Amino acid sequence: MRDARSTQLLFELSQAGRRATTFPTCDVPERLLDELMPVAARADAPPPLPELAEPDIVRHYTNLSTLNMSVDTHFYPLGSCTMKYNPKRNEQLAALPGLAQVHPYQPAATVQGLLGVLHDLGEMLAEIAGLDAVSLQPAAGAQGELTALLMAAAYFRDRGEERTTVLVPDSAHGTNPATATMAGFRAVTLGSTPQGWVDLDDLAAKLDDRVAVLMITNPNTLGLFDPQIVEIAERVHARGGLVYLDGANMNAILGITRPGDMGADMMHFNPHKTFSGPHGGGGPGAGPIAVREHLEPYLPTPVIRWHEGRYDLVNDRPKSIGRVRSFMGNVGVLVRAYAYIRTHGAEGLRNVSENAVLNANYLLSRVKHILPVPHGDRCMHEFVASASKLKSDRGLTAMDVAKRLLDYGYHAPTTYFPLVVREALMIEPTETESKETLDGFAAALFRITDEPAELVHEASHSTSISRPDEVRAARKPVMRWRDESAAEE
Amino acid sequence: MAYLLNTHEDQQAMLEAIGAASIDELFASIPKELRLQGQLDLPPALTELELAAHLKERADQNASAVNATCFLGGGSYDHFIPAVVDAIASRGEFFTSYTPYQPEASQGNLQALFEYQTLITQLTGMDVANASHYDGATAAAEAVIMALAATGRKGRVLTAGSVHPEYRQVVATYLEHLDAELETLDTPSGALDAKALAGTIDRDTACVLVQHPNFFGCLEDVEALTAAAHDVGALMILVFDPLSLGLLKRPGDLGVDIAVAEGQSLGNAMAYGGPYLGILACRESLVRKMPGRLAGETVDRRGNRCFVLTLQTREQHIRREKATSNICTNQGLLALRAAIYLALVGPQGLREVATLCVQKTAYAAQRITAAARFTRAFDRPVFKEFVVRDRDGRVSELIQESASQGVLAGVPLAGWFDDLSDCFLVAVTEKRTRDEIDGLAKCLASANTEVSTTHA
Numbered sequence: 022m023r024d025a026r027s028t029q030l031l032f033e034l035s036q037a038g039r040r041a042t043t044f045p046t047c048d049v050p051e052r053l054l055d056e057l058m059p060v061a062a063r064a065d066a067p068p069p070l071p072e073l074a075e076p077d078i079v080r081h082y083t084n085l086s087t088l089n090m091s092v093d094t095h096f097y098p099l100g101s102c103t104m105k106y107n108p109k110r111n112e113q114l115a116a117l118p119g120l121a122q123v124h125p126y127q128p129a130a131t132v133q134g135l136l137g138v139l140h141d142l143g144e145m146l147a148e149i150a151g152l153d154a155v156s157l158q159p160a161a162g163a164q165g166e167l168t169a170l171l172m173a174a175a176y177f178r179d180r181g182e183e184r185t186t187v188l189v190p191d192s193a194h195g196t197n198p199a200t201a202t203m204a205g206f207r208a209v210t211l212g213s214t215p216q217g218w219v220d221l222d223d224l225a226a227k228l229d230d231r232v233a234v235l236m237i238t239n240p241n242t243l244g245l246f247d248p249q250i251v252e253i254a255e256r257v258h259a260r261g262g263l264v265y266l267d268g269a270n271m272n273a274i275l276g277i278t279r280p281g282d283m284g285a286d287m288m289h290f291n292p293h294k295t296f297s298g299p300h301g302g303g304g305p306g307a308g309p310i311a312v313r314e315h316l317e318p319y320l321p322t323p324v325i326r327w328h329e330g331r332y333d334l335v336n337d338r339p340k341s342i343g344r345v346r347s348f349m350g351n352v353g354v355l356v357r358a359y360a361y362i363r364t365h366g367a368e369g370l371r372n373v374s375e376n377a378v379l380n381a382n383y384l385l386s387r388v389k390h391i392l393p394v395p396h397g398d399r400c401m402h403e404f405v406a407s408a409s410k411l412k413s414d415r416g417l418t419a420m421d422v423a424k425r426l427l428d429y430g431y432h433a434p435t436t437y438f439p440l441v442v443r444e445a446l447m448i449e450p451t452e453t454e455s456k457e458t459l460d461g462f463a464a465a466l467f468r469i470t471d472e473p474a475e476l477v478h479e480a481s482h483s484t485s486i487s488r489p490d491e492v493r494a495a496r497k498p499v500m501r502w503r504d505e506s507a508a509e510e
Numbered sequence: 511m512a513y514l515l516n517t518h519e520d521q522q523a524m525l526e527a528i529g530a531a532s533i534d535e536l537f538a539s540i541p542k543e544l545r546l547q548g549q550l551d552l553p554p555a556l557t558e559l560e561l562a563a564h565l566k567e568r569a570d571q572n573a574s575a576v577n578a579t580c581f582l583g584g585g586s587y588d589h590f591i592p593a594v595v596d597a598i599a600s601r602g603e604f605f606t607s608y609t610p611y612q613p614e615a616s617q618g619n620l621q622a623l624f625e626y627q628t629l630i631t632q633l634t635g636m637d638v639a640n641a642s643h644y645d646g647a648t649a650a651a652e653a654v655i656m657a658l659a660a661t662g663r664k665g666r667v668l669t670a671g672s673v674h675p676e677y678r679q680v681v682a683t684y685l686e687h688l689d690a691e692l693e694t695l696d697t698p699s700g701a702l703d704a705k706a707l708a709g710t711i712d713r714d715t716a717c718v719l720v721q722h723p724n725f726f727g728c729l730e731d732v733e734a735l736t737a738a739a740h741d742v743g744a745l746m747i748l749v750f751d752p753l754s755l756g757l758l759k760r761p762g763d764l765g766v767d768i769a770v771a772e773g774q775s776l777g778n779a780m781a782y783g784g785p786y787l788g789i790l791a792c793r794e795s796l797v798r799k800m801p802g803r804l805a806g807e808t809v810d811r812r813g814n815r816c817f818v819l820t821l822q823t824r825e826q827h828i829r830r831e832k833a834t835s836n837i838c839t840n841q842g843l844l845a846l847r848a849a850i851y852l853a854l855v856g857p858q859g860l861r862e863v864a865t866l867c868v869q870k871t872a873y874a875a876q877r878i879t880a881a882a883r884f885t886r887a888f889d890r891p892v893f894k895e896f897v898v899r900d901r902d903g904r905v906s907e908l909i910q911e912s913a914s915q916g917v918l919a920g921v922p923l924a925g926w927f928d929d930l931s932d933c934f935l936v937a938v939t940e941k942r943t944r945d946e947i948d949g950l951a952k953c954l955a956s957a958n959t960e961v962s963t964t965h966a
Contacts, residue, residue: 028617028621028815030621030624030625030628031625031628031629031849031853032625032628039856040856040858040859041592041594041853041854041855041856041859042590042592042854042855042856042859043859043862044590044859044862044863044866044940045866045940047865047866047869047870048943048944049869049870049873049944049947050873051869052869052872054757054865054868057868057869057872057891058729058757058758058868058891058893059729059891062729062758062759062891063757063758063759064755064757064758064759064760064763066857067755067756067757067857067858067860067861068632068633068634068635068755068756068760068857068860069632069857070629070632070633070852070853070855070856070857070860071629071853071856072856072857072858073853073854073856075594075854078594078850078853078854079594079597079598081853082598082601082622082850083598083601085617085618085621085622086598086601086603086604086618087603087618088616088617088618088621089603089604089607089615089616089617089618089619090607090612090615090616091602091603091604091605091606091607092602092606092607093602093603093606094602094603094606095615097607097608099608099611102608102609104606104608105513106513107602107605107606108512108513110558110561110562112600112605113562114561114562114565114566116779117565117566117569118569118574118575118576118577119566119568119569119570119571119572119574119576119577120565120568120569120572120781120782121574121779121780121781122574122575122576122588122779122780122781123572123573123574123575123780123781123782124575124580124582124586124588124780124782124918125586125780125782125783126582126584126586126921127572127573127582127782127913127918128909128910128913130910130913131572131573131578131913131918132572132573132782133571133572134567134568134569134570134571134572135568135569135571135572135782137568137571138565138568141553145552145553148550148551148552149550149552160644160645160648160784160785161644161837161838161839161840162838162839163826163836163837163838163839164644164648164836164837166836167836171683171686171687174686174687175686194826194827194838195825195826195827195828195829195830195833195838196826196827196836196838198826198830198831199826199829199830199831199833199835199836200836201831202831202832202833202836203655203684203688203835203836204687205686205687205688206687207831208830208831245539246537246539246540248539248540248541250544251541251543251544274540275550276546276549276550277537277540277545277546278540278544278545278546279546282544282546283544291839293839297513299605299606299843300605300606300607300608300609300839300842301604301605301607301608301841301842301843301844301846302604302605302607302608302609302610302616302619302622302842302843302846303608303609303610303619303623303641303642303803303839303840303841303842303843304609304642304785304839304840304841304842304843304844305784305785305839305840305841305842305843305844306839307785321683336925342683342686343679343680343682343683343686344647344676344679344680344683345648345680345683345684346644346645346647346648346680346784347585347645347646347647347648347674347676347677347680347772347783347786348585348586348645348676348782348783348784348786349782349783349784350783350784351644351784351785351786352781352782352783352784352785353779353781353784353785354784354785356565360561360565362552363553363555363556363561363564364512364555364556364558364561365512365555366552366553366554366555366556367549367550367551367552368549368555369512369555370550370552371549371550372514373514375533375536376514376516376521378533378536378537379516379521379524379525379528379533379536380516380524382524382528382530382536383524383527383528385528386527386528386529387527399536399538399539401539423612424612424614427612427614427615432612432615433611433612433615435611436611438827452513452514452516453513453514453515454515455515455516455520456515456516456520456523456524479811481614481615484614484615484617485614485617486613486614486617486810486812486814486816487614487810487811487812487814488614488810488811489613489614489808489809489810489816489817489818490808490809490810490811491808491818491820493808493809494806494807494808494818494820495806495820495821495822495823498797498804498806498820498821499806499807499808500624500627500638500639500797500804500805500806500807500820501624501627501628501631501637501638501639502624502625502628502807
């Protein structure tokens with residue numbers, strides 16, 4: 022059924038002389054281009070982009086889209102990514118001209134409605150976080166982390182304290198240690214206990230007066246709530262350090278517990294996960310941060326203020342770390358988050374987390390007999406199963422299982438992360454799935470473990486491609502199409 | 511319960527299978543003293559009907575490019591977006607999927623990214639482009655970090671004062687705690703003087719950051735500036751305007767080492783500043799210092815062409831603290847939109863849109879400065895924006911007065927440049943008609959800013 026042309030590249034479909042969009046004839050008196058733009062600055066010809074007609078382009082991309090699995094089409098239990106349903110109403114509302122066709126440098130008086138949305142979103146995020154002040158500017162979770170660590174650095178410099186290290190548990194996302202380096206700190210790894218919690222002995226050994234920040238994900242990447250969090254935070258505070266909470270897993274705890282109440286001083290949200298901004302095939306996300314009052318002066322500029330009956334933007338903040346991004350942040354994503362939170366209210370958000378945790382525990386109970394879950398019988402919103410027994414018994418790896426799941430019409434879980442579990446399959450069903458879907462997924466896993474090893478090794482069989490040669494891709498990187506027929510350059 | 515599927519019966523059956531008495535029991539690992547007593551203090555839930563009414567009311571409080579005429583620029587522009595861009599990008603298979611970690615289930619996204627990367631190299635004349643960054647400003651900051659790593663110089667980073675002030679601020683924020691010093695070279699004439707650069711640059715300089723056309727809309731002498739940088743072994747990072755390349759020489763042809771841009775103008779909504787698209791392209795020799803995702807071509811087991819994420823050993827999920835950047839989620843959907851836009855306009859369309867910008871901008875400049883009150887701040891060739899000086903020095907009143915008449919007339923420069931406090935930046939895209947431009951000129955010329963002004 023597939024059109025053989027569907028995977029041809031735009032450049033291979035190109036025919037000289039074809040075109041799609043045309044622009045109106047110039048309606049102002051035209052001047053000689055040479056008078057306006059010096060010849061020396063100009064190119065002889067426009068860039069060698071492909072030449073295509075509109076129907077070609079639409080068919081090309083529509084066919085390409087069918088080669089993706091997505092939340093709209095498939096169960097997508099990609100652990101740590103919270104691939105929940107993305108409400109259609111939010112797309113429609115975010116596209117309202119009064120929200121989408123607004124320029125970032127419009128006078129504040131002309132954007133009072135939008136500033137109101139952003140201001141209120143900030144207040145709601147602060148409440149959910151149990152913290153005092155918010156910046157909506159960071160463009161993604163990783164940039165939220167960077168923003169917070171830069172604020173910590175400024176805070177300690179202000180206090181005349183020289184703190185050079187950031188503690189990061191070994192189960193953390195790679196963004197945590199990478200961020201520490203970018204903010205000028207040295208990342209020091211903390212070990213975990215067999216239960217998957219922070220190893221307090223290791224913390225004791227590594228916590229000293231040089232530690233600026235401890236970054237912790239709670240619930241952690243094993244899908245476990247670390248009940249030592251209060252003690253950990255107290256110990257860090259006792260040595261003058263700050264606690265950063267990676268909010269990647271907020272979907273488990275909305276309205277149930279709050280990072281601020283756990284002792285966190287700073288955190289980021291991932292609205293594209295927790296508040297259902299669509300993931301867009303790899304973004305856009307957003308990374309708003311919430312902080313305690315004593316860190317508020319260091320927030321990036323500008324901040325939105327409600328003052329004398331109107332909203333305005335405040336740039337004059339001498340202790341601010343400055344900007345981390347142009348303009349106000351990923352406003353379109355933030356508007357969707359606002360719509361999501363307003364749709365749910367307090368009880369609704371709590372129901373989200375309750376059902377996310379219920380679904381994960383139910384799936385865990387179905388799966389654990391097939392694939393052991395090394396860190397226990399209960400989880401929060403996700404769990405990490407291990408294929409290591411399957412590997413020793415039958416030679417099947419986590420990757421084999423992941424690929425074979427695609428044949429059954431399920432997106433694969435996250436594989437080989439966190440690093441502390443061998444042959445890891447990190448499974449996050451989210452709350453927007455039914456019991457029937459979870460049963461079907463568990464049944465597929467069960468069948469896969471029973472299938473001939475050869476069949477599973479060779480999977481996937483039904484996708485548009487079989488397993489790609491990733492080694493070749495890395496050894497001889499080809500990162501652009503080149504015109505073989507023409508002697509370019 | 512807007513998007514939940516579990517019925518009460520489902521919940522009971524699931525709890526039974528789990529062996530738990532209640533949902534509450536599933537949260538037993540959270541210590542009691544941490545459990546929220548009562549509910550979050552949030553506004554009440556809204557149905558779809560109520561939410562739509564509420565957001566429409568708030569949206570209607572804003573001026574937009576639909577109910578006002580937008581002459582604002584400075585890195586975000588009211589350009590035309592063909593319908594195909596929204597039609598394709600709103601397909602759920604694109605916008606509800608994620609980073610293509612499983613290539614077998616993501617060939618659509620991977621091929622689209624590979625095509626995007628290729629389109630950007632064709633557009634810029636650079637060797638390699640990554641799969642996107644957050645926005646133009648952060649792409650510039652990451653380019654500077656690339657240059658520091660590539661040159662091994664822990665010293666000076668020079669930027670022209672004519673680079674977008676917010677980009678310079680972001681670079682400064684990123685460098686604050688690293689071994690590098692950002693120095694801004696003044697551009698009193700509206701562009702960076704190559705001799706002035708040559709006079710200060712030295713072998714401790716890792717890179718030079720220049721924007722062309724620059725923040726004021728003016729062209730820079732990129733070839734001369736690049737030569738000055740290369741003379742001392744420093745890299746040239748150029749912030750470019752994608753649509754300007756319908757007419758201007760490409761960054762790769764000008765000899766620059768890293769080219770970055772804001773890709774909003776390629777089919778992406780202004781959306782009050784985001785989400786936008788950071789474009790980052792470089793020479794082949796710098797690719798292993800590059801941040802972010804890269805799609806690459808390979809073959810599958812049957813020998814068919816296919817695409818994967820490649821060179822991932824640069825990235826945070828593999829290299830952790832030694833990664834080239836901490837970036838993870840980037841701007842995939844906006845890269846897709848940019849690719850569709852470039853495919854739609856093609857080489858001829860790109861030339862047309864660039865030419866319309868130049869002609870209409872020149873016309874607007876001539877019309878506005880026909881009033882004695884207004885002059886051009888810089889007598890230089892411009893692409894799609896220019897700086898207007900108000901001899902009366904009442905810019906903020908002028909902008910407010912125009913806004914009250916439905917004209918978003920320009921961006922005041924007072925907050926960024928002390929010597930341009932009586933100036934504002936006017937941008938004219940292909941969307942602006944002669945009538946609208948005449949209307950802007952009339953609105954500015956007749957603005958009564960002497961008496962106390964109305965607040966829009």
